[in-house]
Amino acid sequence: MSPKKRISLVIGSGGIKCAAAAGLWRVLKSENIEVDSVVGCSGGSMYAALIANHVPEKDMEEWSRKLWTSDIMQGYTESLKASKDGSLRFNERSGLVDDSVMNKKLQDIYGAWEFSDLKMPFKVVATELQTGEKVTLSEGSVFDAIRASLAIPIIFPPWEVDGRLLIDGAASDPLPIDVAIQDGADIIIAMGFPLDYRARFRSMTAVQEQLNSIYINNILTSTYAFYNLAHHAEIFPVIPEFDGPVSMFDVDKIPDVIEQGAEAARKQLPHIKRLLADG
């Protein structure tokens, strides 16, 4: 018999939509499909960490509700006003939001976690602000890694890890399948979320957001095409579909988001199981 195939789960960036990973996790567990390692980017890193520590689905849902509340945007309106009257001071360590609320919420969950204590190998992708390079984090504080990976440009201040200023992993690779490839995964289950586009532009921030979404979606398409071509046949995309746009603080939609994650995972099950049976 050939050795067991190594399965890696990659959860891409997508803010609150990344809660869909809880549904994917449930489906895999119910089918006794054992995952060997997890990779996360931006919002996806939060859920990838929970999976890496075998957190039950109901806790994932509860924590999601607590985390994605509008108070994490503390100070945003004031900063916007200041940017209009020219009094806003901004440098490479700035963000429009005062991140103390978000940091506290993340600390409450991940504050005491170290990568080495998790139940399975876990890696987080962020981007170095100065050089634009992709950075993979897999040691030390899980909170630091997630906070860095979540640093949406302009909105949240970058986060310093080992002397490097890091921002959102989505700026270099929104669905970092290559980290799983490099780790020698035989089967990669990749959950990704294309960003929604706007139909109207009522503010400068809306334009900024759209331009950013265009970049990130184009990077997503192009990296996915590349990884798929470079790595043969074993990447399973899990792309949940939602009825309408899910915005950053739609906490009431979390149960539905999780269900859509499970639904999208079920669609790939027959293919995954066939590959496992081929052993």
Next chain:
Amino acid sequence: MGKPRIALVIGSGSVKCAAALGLMKVFEREKINVDMVVGCSGGSIYASLIALGWSVERATDATLKMWTREVTAKRSNRAILQLALPWIFKFDESFGLIDDRLINRRLRDGFEGASFADTKIPLFVTATDLYNGEQTVLSKGLVADAVRASISIPYIFPPHKMNGRFYVDGYQSDPLPIGVAIREGADIIVAMGFESPYQEHVTSLMRYNFQISSVTSNNLLKTNYAFHNLAHHSEIIPILPEFEHPIKLFDTDKLPYVIEEGERATEQQIPFIKSLLA
């Protein structure tokens, strides 16, 4: 076997894109004929000049007339009001900090009213659709119009409205559009690309925006290049000119130097290109 079709792809890179004129000098000397040109953003200006068959002197001259600091000197009064009082001066997709009337006029004059039908070899210019983020290939109508769409630098120039759509800079979807040349059936693709420069110091929100734009577009450049290289079975020849000092948006006084570096970078690849053609 037929003669291999050669495409020249010129990526985004503002004034640095003039290095393509240096490439053409070398190609003329070596009697290498290009069968089609693809251009993105700053690269679309030179792709167009090359497709129109203008000499290096005439193209340099046209650049100097079109691209001067004045084209971004006039702040858009409407933009100032939109930022200050968005509830009165309705903010919409046509936002840009700079009044684009001068650049529009300069492009029309610079290209002397040429249309795609006037080009000596097929020309393709890429822009990005603001609403769906997808690359759009422009190959009809006035050259100046297509170039204007392709150089809609985010935040600076307003998106360009054409055929009922709003276009932003081509580099938002692919800074080095090799894919267009692949689809058009090129056998040999000579791709001249430029990384977007990073800010030395981020001292304001706008500079931070530019930094993020460079980060994302350079990542897009790398990943698209890797994909096209792997997917395309014939040859892609990268030409990446190196500059000792940063070339800024309006450094047209450095054009002779930029063209020289383009020549130098091209010469290095000539033996390889010739071996493919032999």
